[in-house]
Amino acid sequence: MEFEHTNRVIVLVDMDCFYCQVEEKLNPFLVGKPIAVVQYNAWKGGGIIAVNYPARDKGVTRHMRGNEAKAKCPNIVLVRVPTQRDKADLTKYRDAGKEVAAVLQAYTPLLERASVDEAYMDITDAVNERLLNEHPITLEQLRNTHVVGCNTQDFLDSFKYEHHLESNLKLCMGGIITEEIRAAVFEKTGYKCSAGIAHNKVLAKLACGLHKPNQQTILPQDSVNSLYETLPLRKIRSLGGKFGCNLSEDLGITTMKELQQISENDLINRYDDKTGSWLYKIARGIDLEPVTVRLVSKSIGCCKKFPGRTALVCCEDVQYWVNELSNEITERLNRDLEENNRKAKHMVVGFVNEINRRDVSASRTHPLHSYDAEKIAADMLKVVNKHCLNSNGYYRIKYLGISAGKFEDCKKGYDISSYFKSGDKEANTQSVKPEYNLSYFFSKIEKHGAVNETSMDTKEALQEESNNLEESCNSNDSIYKNQNLLDDQDVKSDNLEAIYEADTVMIDFPETNDDNTKYETKIQTSFTDVLSLVNRDKDSESDSITDEILNNEDKDDNSKANTSSYFSHYFKNVESFSRNFDTSKYLDVSNNEVETSSPENDEIIGGETFGNSETFESTNNTNVLEHQKENINTSPILNNSTAYFNLQNYAATFGQVIDNDTKEKCKECNKQILKTDMTSHMDYHFALQIVRNEAHLYNNNSTSAISNPPKKTVEVKKTKRKRSEITSTKLTTFLKSNTQEVVNVPTETCPHCDKNIPNTEFASHLDYHVAKKLHLEINSLLKDNTKTAPVPKNINKTKQKPKQGKPPSVIAFFKQDT
DNA sequence: CATTTGTGATAT
DNA sequence: ATATCACA
Numbered sequence: 001m002e003f004e005h006t007n008r009v010i011v012l013v014d015m016d017c018f019y020c021q022v023e024e025k026l027n028p029f030l031v032g033k034p035i036a037v038v039q040y041n042a043w044k045g046g047g048i049i050a051v052n053y054p055a056r057d058k059g060v061t062r063h064m065r066g067n068e069a070k071a072k073c074p075n076i077v078l079v080r081v082p083t084q085r086d087k088a089d090l091t092k093y094r095d096a097g098k099e100v101a102a103v104l105q106a107y108t109p110l111l112e113r114a115s116v117d118e119a120y121m122d123i124t125d126a127v128n129e130r131l132l133n134e135h136p137i138t139l140e141q142l143r144n145t146h147v148v149g150c151n152t153q154d155f156l157d158s159f160k161y162e163h164h165l166e167s168n169l170k171l172c173m174g175g176i177i178t179e180e181i182r183a184a185v186f187e188k189t190g191y192k193c194s195a196g197i198a199h200n201k202v203l204a205k206l207a208c209g210l211h212k213p214n215q216q217t218i219l220p221q222d223s224v225n226s227l228y229e230t231l232p233l234r235k236i237r238s239l240g241g242k243f244g245c246n247l248s249e250d251l252g253i254t255t256m257k258e259l260q261q262i263s264e265n266d267l268i269n270r271y272d273d274k275t276g277s278w279l280y281k282i283a284r285g286i287d288l289e290p291v292t293v294r295l296v297s298k299s300i301g302c303c304k305k306f307p308g309r310t311a312l313v314c315c316e317d318v319q320y321w322v323n324e325l326s327n328e329i330t331e332r333l334n335r336d337l338e339e340n341n342r343k344a345k346h347m348v349v350g351f352v353n354e355i356n357r358r359d360v361s362a363s364r365t366h367p368l369h370s371y372d373a374e375k376i377a378a379d380m381l382k383v384v385n386k387h388c389l390n391s392n393g394y395y396r397i398k399y400l401g402i403s404a405g406k407f408e409d410c411k412k413g414y415d416i417s418s419y420f421k422s423g424d425k426e427a428n429t430q431s432v433k434p435e436y437n438l439s440y441f442f443s444k445i446e447k448h449g450a451v452n453e454t455s456m457d458t459k460e461a462l463q464e465e466s467n468n469l470e471e472s473c474n475s476n477d478s479i480y481k482n483q484n485l486l487d488d489q490d491v492k493s494d495n496l497e498a499i500y501e502a503d504t505v506m507i508d509f510p511e512t513n514d515d516n517t518k519y520e521t522k523i524q525t526s527f528t529d530v531l532s533l534v535n536r537d538k539d540s541e542s543d544s545i546t547d548e549i550l551n552n553e554d555k556d557d558n559s560k561a562n563t564s565s566y567f568s569h570y571f572k573n574v575e576s577f578s579r580n581f582d583t584s585k586y587l588d589v590s591n592n593e594v595e596t597s598s599p600e601n602d603e604i605i606g607g608e609t610f611g612n613s614e615t616f617e618s619t620n621n622t623n624v625l626e627h628q629k630e631n632i633n634t635s636p637i638l639n640n641s642t643a644y645f646n647l648q649n650y651a652a653t654f655g656q657v658i659d660n661d662t663k664e665k666c667k668e669c670n671k672q673i674l675k676t677d678m679t680s681h682m683d684y685h686f687a688l689q690i691v692r693n694e695a696h697l698y699n700n701n702s703t704s705a706i707s708n709p710p711k712k713t714v715e716v717k718k719t720k721r722k723r724s725e726i727t728s729t730k731l732t733t734f735l736k737s738n739t740q741e742v743v744n745v746p747t748e749t750c751p752h753c754d755k756n757i758p759n760t761e762f763a764s765h766l767d768y769h770v771a772k773k774l775h776l777e778i779n780s781l782l783k784d785n786t787k788t789a790p791v792p793k794n795i796n797k798t799k800q801k802p803k804q805g806k807p808p809s810v811i812a813f814f815k816q817d818t
Numbered sequence: 819c820a821t822t823t824g825t826g827a828t829a830t
Numbered sequence: 831a832t833a834t835c836a837c838a
Contacts, residue, residue: 049823062821064821307819348832642836
């Protein structure tokens with residue numbers, strides 16, 4: 001007996017406290033410790049956006065401030081998300097989410113990414129296929145599976161009887177496949193997740209939340225009623241907000257069971273057709289919403305609040321933030337362009353303007369013709385001025401946002417081979433073909449955990465890729481190590497190790513220094529050990545190992561006093577070290593390509609699935625980046641993963657807060673400066689000194705350049721204003737030699753982008769284009785997975801305007817998880 | 819002062 | 831087109 005509402009098998013995969021896991025992977029010393037991820041440490045210890053399970057056990061929750069968390073759990077480690085452009089930078093979590101999605105994708109094209117850490121999958125086809133030829137199901141296959149309404153063994157036993165429900169059998173098989181999926185996710189990425197298995201999205205989501213870390217739950221249709229018996233309305237997706245409140249107020253009900261008692265007519269009368277009948281159905285566990293294939297977001301945007309006194313008032317404020325926001329969005333749009341081959345055509349500028357004590361929000365759309373930060377900023381400013389600029393010349397802006405959407409595919413780019421004409425290594429690179437990546441994504445991650453022959457292709461291709469890279473850049477030991485990995489290891493058994501080994505390579509120290517070599521070995525061993533503990537959920541032993549490493553670290557006292565010089569110690573003799581891993585180090589100086597180059601590198605090393613997050617992380621460590629800029633002429637390529645790694649260890653022991661950027665007192669001006677900004681801040685002082693000597697630009701108002709204006713935003717600006725505070729032309733040019741195109745350095749014009757690239761970086765710059773091109777090719781091939789769900793149409797859709805105006809006052813309900 | 823900052827969807 | 835909501 002087949003019913004329309006029970007013939008699909010839908011899975012919701014939800015990463016467990018995802019941001020925490022990402023941080024733990026980045027810094028394994030955190031594993032087993034209670035941690036929370038916070039942003040904006042400045043105020044009361046920062047806002048917590050993720051909490052791992054050890055910390056939850058102590059009562060720490062999302063929405064707490066760091067300080068509260070400390071109070072509840074004194075030994076909690078607070079990991080701060082890095083900031084870029086004075087805003088939280090969530091890039092690494094987005095990237096990690098992509099990694100996971102790539103794994104999931106191997107199991108069904110019907111994958112809907114619901115958020116950075118959640119995805120719906122329609123695995124009906126896989127289930128039906130497996131049911132055709134599957135042998136007896138064992139409890140072993142459902143080791144981490146719960147079944148709502150009965151224990152798992154009973155659930156299995158039920159299939160011995162003639163009258164078992166076929167729909168339940170499907171869910172059962174769905175559960176088995178989901179176990180496999182989750183195992184694969186863990187194996188390939190190191191991340192743990194939970195899942196719900198049911199016949200529709202709403203129930204899958206509901207089920208997922210029932211057993212949380214690292215488990216999964218099947219919700220059979222015939223268990224819905226018993227579950228609904230006491231289930232609060234708000235547990236159902238889309239009833240968690242205002243509408244749900246209204247619903248329970250209007251109808252005087254609180255549980256799903258009570259909702260079930262309401263007639264469809266009543267519901268339709270009270271709300272509208274769609275909503276009413278959706279409510280009626282979902283009260284019976286029926287939800288026909290299809291899983292719509294979506295892997296990329298439909299819009300990209302960023303925003304910033306300026307609450308209370310931080311509201312923007314003068315045009316410098318506004319200009320500054322408009323610039324920051326448009327810089328960020330263009331950066332992300334460019335990266336999106338590379339990854340997804342598409343361009344946004346519209347942008348929406350949003351703002352909240354305070355007009356006599358009342359916040360007025362609005363948004364305006366604007367055509368988007370090019371990804372030019374300046375143009376975007378200008379347009380945005382126009383819009384903002386039009387709506388927010390008061391007659392007195394001031395503003396009162398509480399919020400600014402920009403988002404871009406209406407994406408259109410780009411037409412196929414240039415021929416890939418054109419990229420190799422200018423170079424001398426076309427023969428090799430030609431062989432690196434999209435197939436490699438296709439097999440990489442679709443074959444290597446195969447469904448049953450075994451390895452098929454295409455894995456060999458993958459391996460070879462990767463190796464070849466490695467060769468090419470290696471050749472195109474000067475030989476270097478790091479690459480060799482990476483390559484040996486591929487040579488020696490059986491892909492089947494050690495994917496995980498491969499990932500971690502790769503990490504180890506990334507934290508290499510330069511071999512030029514004996515001490516360092518020793519150090520390196522030490523760390524590598526321990527790092528690997530610790531990582532292996534990660535897999536086993538261990539925490540007890542990790543301490544001794546960490547101690548060992550950290551003691552090691554301890555020996556170097558400089559590390560405490562001055563991270564910058566500590567790091568520079570390692571960078572001194574570095575020649576083109578590890579340029580292969582991160583060409584962005586080169587490109588950093590030519591501003592535009594900076595961030596965009598990261599993904600390509602990732603791709604080169606191992607593709608998205610194996611993308612080494614540490615690469616991104618290290619890119620974020622501006623502290624070191626700044627340092628590199630200083631040395632750009634002498635030793636332009638520096639891998640700062642090492643630095644990051646040490647910094648993290650250090651923080652983990654000596655401070656309870658791991659800040660990707662903490663403040664430090666400037667010796668010159670005594671101001672609290674973000675560590676990451678310290679180098680450039682010192683540059684500022686240096687430059688200022690020069691200018692003062694000239695005694696031209698800054699009369700005797702020595703601080704005017706830094707603390708220019710106005711009212712209430714003073715403090716904020718002190719720390720926030722960075723680049724823009726340097727206003728004098730002379731200063732700017734002075735600093736430009738560090739941050740912009742390098743002047744007075746021999747350059748060559750890039751045939752691909754027409755940019756002038758310093759000779760020292762030229763080879764690597766070309767590599768960047770190669771990588772970029774590859775990426776484009778691959779993505780255009782990956783694109784056509786656009787099936788639609790084998791399900792009727794979207795009869796339902798929840799949202800409804802409430803009939804009554806005011807919602808019940810704020811009810812703080814806390815979701816279980818991220 | 820102050821749950822950030824994205825995302826997507828829907829109603830009008 | 832834009833305001834608002836839900837959710838993570």
